[in-house]
Amino acid sequence: MAGTKAMTAQQQTPTAVPHKKGFWQRNRGLLFVLPWLFGFIVFKGYPFLSSLVYSFTDYNLFEGITKAGLFNYAEVFTDKKIQRAFGVTFRYAFMTVPLKLIFALFIAYILNFKIKGVKIFRTIYYIPSILGGSVAIAVLWKAIFKEDGIVNMILGFFGIQGPNWLANGSAAVFIIVLLRVWQFGSSMVIFLAALKGVPQDLYEAASLDGAGKWRQFFSITVPLITPVIFYNLVTQLVQAFQEFNGPYIITQGGPRGATTLVSLLIYNNAFKKYNMGLASAEAWVLFIVLMIFTAILQWSQKHWVYYSDED
């Protein structure tokens, strides 16, 4: 009774036809999901599939399609520049993600002890995550890593001759890695929330058994928060593989291609050379690589991720 009463004019209007009323009544939730579904098809589903089609053509924004085939993929797998971009992207991701997560977990672990002023510390560590994506911070990065910038001044203070960061290949990769690692605050906040959920009595029991702080960290804390480590790992990996702002604004992909990540290469091919076909193929290869990594992580879950309750 209450169910039929709740079905009022608003829900009925889209389907006034009597025999359909039953369907919408049983599937009312669908009405709320429908706008999202429409948007999904138009803004994600269709573009996603059409880019797969474009990747097999020589689609040019001004000249259209003149031929189709596997040539774009052939180019992706043979062209030295493209290969290099993939190499740089791997290197970038495999430096950024572990460094960021280790920092985040380490600081969260310390903050989780009864620390006075925990809020102030949390704020300080979180600010870079809020601002880090802005162009303003990219400008700042360019300024502090100038050859005569403060980073080299500080290194000089300790008697170290700093490199010319923006002109040296590995140094340039390092500064865009650092820009992301500096933003470990958002991962830290997630870890901190997870650490709060680890029951205190487990630590007490362990310390009675004579387990030191480090032992406790690796045999209690880490296993219990593996689901959150997993979540952070996947989201950070997806983000790192798509990094664009750092290399575009700070290093412009240079010096000599050292920081040309795949996303930058795709941008250059698509929006400077208007070669949409090749750009789509590059994007798809990147996508598939990312899928493989995610699948490996998913598969590995059962060996290291500990879920307390099957929800």
Add this chain to the structure above:
Amino acid sequence: MSANTAAVTRKPMSREKQHKVSNAIKYLVLILVGFIMIYPLLWMIGASFKSNAEIFSSIGFIPKNPTLQGYKDALKGYGGDIDIWKAMLNSLKIVIPKVILTVFSCTIAAFGFARFHFKGHDVLFALLMSTLFLPNVVLNVPQYIMYNQWNWIDSPIYLPLIAPTLFAQDTYFVFMLIQFMRNIPKELDEAAKIDGCTAWGTLWRVIAPVLKPAMVSCALFQFMWSYNDFMGPLLYVSTPARYPVSIFVKMSMDADTGFAWNRILALSLISIVPSLVLFFMAQDQFIDGVSAGAVKG
């Protein structure tokens, strides 16, 4: 219990001492790392008040001869149809509609997924979740082609940037709201139903008030991300008079690099003031928002 007290009372002095030392180390690490983290920002503030000659001559961040020249130059603009105020206004023209539309559309979608069982629920939910990890890099090119066909490129009302938010396309927020909604007892819905509330009415009159903190979190993050967004406007805004602040700062940087560092640093600082103000006004909501999405999953 007795074993517990015995262990605690055995050697209280050394324990206390150990505790003090380890505490001191913790604070030392926290302060040191925090200082390193925040120093670039402090330096930036200081440098914006320095003369160009002074900026790269000392490590300290406090200017010896403070000057407002950087700010004066920054506010003057670079000629053309755009200055920092116009650019910030343009940013708001993008960000405010995005925030409002996102909160409404994502709440509605989340309500549908979290509170109802319907035909295809699980398939659609799997689709939704898969878009959470769908890299944007695959979508940029085909979306550009599509918007180009629709004549949406350089639209004066920023259609390519705003329109998707009308349809809850920022999956992260839908997901976050679903997580929060799962914690709202279903009894509330039942009671509303019995009182004769429609599903639509239940959402806005019963669920929304409880969900408010989560909706505020969504609004805050959407504000921050859209305000900082660089690639979107880079692709879809080409008339200088319509540049949002992210593009404007980038253009100014290209024009200034190598000489007027105080000017570009001042300009950059002005551009992040709205983000900073918002963050300090609502940092707890930010933190709750980030944690909820991941931890309850």
